[in-house]
Amino acid sequence: MKKSSNTPRLAALAAALATCGAAQAGVTVAGPGESYLTLSLWARSSFSSVENAAPDGSRSSDFSIDSVRIITSGKITKNIGGMINFERQSDESMRILDAVAQFELTEGVNFWFGRMLPPTDRANMAGPYFANVWEYPMVSQYPNAFTGRDDGALLWGNVLGGKLLYSFGAFQGKNRGAGLSNDGDTPLYATRIAYSFLDPELGYYGTNSYFGAKDIFTVGFAYQMQKDGVGTALAKGDYKAWNIDALFETKLAGGGVVTLEGAYYDYDTDGVVDVAGGNILCTNINNCGGATAGDAYLLTAAYLIPTKIGIGQFQPYVRYQEFSPDAGGKADQWDLGLTYVMAGHNARITGVYSDMESAAGVKTDKFILGVQLMY
Numbered sequence: 001m002k003k004s005s006n007t008p009r010l011a012a013l014a015a016a017l018a019t020c021g022a023a024q025a026g027v028t029v030a031g032p033g034e035s036y037l038t039l040s041l042w043a044r045s046s047f048s049s050v051e052n053a054a055p056d057g058s059r060s061s062d063f064s065i066d067s068v069r070i071i072t073s074g075k076i077t078k079n080i081g082g083m084i085n086f087e088r089q090s091d092e093s094m095r096i097l098d099a100v101a102q103f104e105l106t107e108g109v110n111f112w113f114g115r116m117l118p119p120t121d122r123a124n125m126a127g128p129y130f131a132n133v134w135e136y137p138m139v140s141q142y143p144n145a146f147t148g149r150d151d152g153a154l155l156w157g158n159v160l161g162g163k164l165l166y167s168f169g170a171f172q173g174k175n176r177g178a179g180l181s182n183d184g185d186t187p188l189y190a191t192r193i194a195y196s197f198l199d200p201e202l203g204y205y206g207t208n209s210y211f212g213a214k215d216i217f218t219v220g221f222a223y224q225m226q227k228d229g230v231g232t233a234l235a236k237g238d239y240k241a242w243n244i245d246a247l248f249e250t251k252l253a254g255g256g257v258v259t260l261e262g263a264y265y266d267y268d269t270d271g272v273v274d275v276a277g278g279n280i281l282c283t284n285i286n287n288c289g290g291a292t293a294g295d296a297y298l299l300t301a302a303y304l305i306p307t308k309i310g311i312g313q314f315q316p317y318v319r320y321q322e323f324s325p326d327a328g329g330k331a332d333q334w335d336l337g338l339t340y341v342m343a344g345h346n347a348r349i350t351g352v353y354s355d356m357e358s359a360a361g362v363k364t365d366k367f368i369l370g371v372q373l374m375y
Contacts, residue, residue, distance in 0.1 A: 119192030162200030181236035194220035237270030255306030
């Protein structure tokens with residue numbers, strides 16, 4: 001094994017990593033011909049203090065390894081490749097995150113098959129490692145088997161000079177099992193269309209900030225539907241969800257970077273109350289229950305201060321999110337934070353204070369100090 005120094009191979013690698021969502025290459029192993037394999041390691045750890053969350057009802061104080069990921073991707077030929085990624089969350093065992101066979105049929109036309117992120121909103125396409133705010137937004141509630149993933153097939157590409165991203169796919173979807181609504185094994189269909197009015201955003205995955213490397217104004221639309229996707233075999237309904245999201249980011253004359261993000265969501269369960277995720281019918285079924293009909297939105301603003309202090313720059317941010325179910329009270333959350341950006345998303349430290357109110361009217365506050373490294 002060796003660390004590749006071949007310039008054309010690294011150029012190809014950079015394009016591959018833009019596709020798989022990695023920020024930088026780790027170790028690159030050269031194979032025969034145009035083949036290669038990359039290995040990257042990502043980790044997120046945090047300290048949290050949550051009101052009334054300790055076993056005795058007092059304020060909690062917890063250290064956690066939130067996520068460890070092993071990222072592998074590579075090419076067999078110029079047009080055939082794949083990725084197999086693993087993740088360990090908190091105290092869980094290591095699990096398969098992605099396992100995707102990737103085929104570039106022609107320029108702007110890619111076919112993927114396996115376990116992957118279905119087309120959804122920007123928050124999910126970026127994931128926690130490429131978000132501005134430490135925690136994943138509670139308003140992003142698309143169904144998934146594990147951390148946003150599902151098994152299926154996907155057709156996607158960047159066209160019109162990279163300005164337009166299109167993606168369409170069919171996936172396992174929700175509530176597959178005896179006694180559940182999808183006992184007929186109907187697939188879930190998903191699509192995302194996004195257009196970049198300024199600099200293009202290449203690749204399938206996304207990010208919530210380029211830290212001034214690009215001028216961005218991208219608007220995206222995502223839609224998912226599954227016949228018999230909610231409820232039980234005796235009381236079933238169709239699942240439909242859509243959202244529109246936008247990201248604006250620009251570097252000011254003084255060197256500071258302004259980032260603005262917004263998204264609106266609409267979730268429809270066909271008038272049927274879905275089974276709860278912990279229902280006995282969901283035993284041994286990864287993607288089961290939990291869908292709630294309602295509307296939601298989020299707004300985020302961040303500013304990367306141009307002055308470098310030590311080895312990094314500070315980025316204060318604020319986010320508001322609200323979920324209003326068709327039945328019951330709304331839930332909302334304010335996040336106010338400060339990130340110390342040392343190497344983009346590859347190395348950053350975040351402190352964030354959150355003020356939350358549940359649908360039942362219960363108010364909670366918490367503080368999180370998080371550290372993220374990606375190689």
